[in-house]
Amino acid sequence: MTKTEVAGTGLVLAPGDRVGIIAGGGSLPVEVAAGLAEGGHPPVIILIEGQADRQSDLSSYEHESLALEDIGALVALLRRRKISHLVLAGEIKRRPRLVDMRPSLSLLAVIPSVVMALARGDDGLLKILTRRLEARGVKVVGAHEVVPRLVATEGPLTKALPRKSDWRDIEAAYAAAKAIGALDIGQAAIAIGGRAIALEGIEGTSGLLERTKQLRGHGRLAGKTRGVLVKCAKPGQELRADLPSIGPRTVEAAHAAGLAGIAVEAGRSLVLEGPVVVERANALGLFVVGLPAAELTHGS
Numbered sequence: 580m581t582k583t584e585v586a587g588t589g590l591v592l593a594p595g596d597r598v599g600i601i602a603g604g605g606s607l608p609v610e611v612a613a614g615l616a617e618g619g620h621p622p623v624i625i626l627i628e629g630q631a632d633r634q635s636d637l638s639s640y641e642h643e644s645l646a647l648e649d650i651g652a653l654v655a656l657l658r659r660r661k662i663s664h665l666v667l668a669g670e671i672k673r674r675p676r677l678v679d680m681r682p683s684l685s686l687l688a689v690i691p692s693v694v695m696a697l698a699r700g701d702d703g704l705l706k707i708l709t710r711r712l713e714a715r716g717v718k719v720v721g722a723h724e725v726v727p728r729l730v731a732t733e734g735p736l737t738k739a740l741p742r743k744s745d746w747r748d749i750e751a752a753y754a755a756a757k758a759i760g761a762l763d764i765g766q767a768a769i770a771i772g773g774r775a776i777a778l779e780g781i782e783g784t785s786g787l788l789e790r791t792k793q794l795r796g797h798g799r800l801a802g803k804t805r806g807v808l809v810k811c812a813k814p815g816q817e818l819r820a821d822l823p824s825i826g827p828r829t830v831e832a833a834h835a836a837g838l839a840g841i842a843v844e845a846g847r848s849l850v851l852e853g854p855v856v857v858e859r860a861n862a863l864g865l866f867v868v869g870l871p872a873a874e875l876t877h878g879s
């Protein structure tokens with residue numbers, strides 16, 4: 580049986596292989612589905628109830644819904660649909676409630692590891708889920724492997740460039756983001772005046788930017804002070820799921836928060852709806868830059 584690379588992707592499939600997408604919120608599931616379809620492998624979409632918010636864009640593919648509390652039935656679903664490869668794509672804003680899960684033999688087998696993983700944080704849970712699926716013959720694939728064009732490249736993406744003072748903010752926010760990432764808390768931080776002033780928590784990047792906007796509105800931050808949002812992968816992160824990402828809404832929110840720009844980790848972050856991101860950032864005068872996936876050495 581000959582394996583072939585899906586056109587335009589880094590994904591290698593054998594005849595008869597089927598790719599499923601667990602679809603959360605945002606545009607990532609839409610872009611991954613389009614990439615697979617363009618490569619000649621239309622996916623099977625598993626819409627997570629209450630999380631997938633682009634259902635109209637995904638319902639043209641073969642699809643079905645799954646509640647978070649029915650996650651114990653996922654393996655049976657994948658077998659029924661003959662899915663051999665799985666992509667975890669999109670934002671899941673809440674964790675499954677263990678007390679509401681429907682009991683099954685497959686669920687009872689994983690409950691202890693799920694409880695421990697929840698205690699360790701989101702990345703711990705993703706690693707457990709990935710290992711369990713692959714132990715049952717399902718290959719977990721990263722969105723960046725399916726749609727390589729989404730991966731942030733190193734260097735400026737926009738007309739605007741960081742100033743010398745912005746690089747000090749980038750270094751401070753990068754160090755802070757890596758520190759909270761090591762604790763599996765979040766992937767982003769905001770720095771102003773050379774020091775981190777806000778860290779991403781459970782509310783996500785949108786909540787972080789809204790909090791910064793409110794701080795500026797309440798006079799806690801000087802109105803004309805520049806600042807930077809940095810997003811980067813957590814140390815030791817499971818890169819096949821939950822890669823840090825930005826999109827047009829991130830640019831809009833960063834501008835509303837009074838920031839000068841956004842920096843992401845090249846090769847380990849995604850830029851969703853890239854042309855729109857660049858267009859909006861250029862129109863608003865923000866910079867977007869890809870950082871080398873290593874310790875920054877720009878200095879002040």
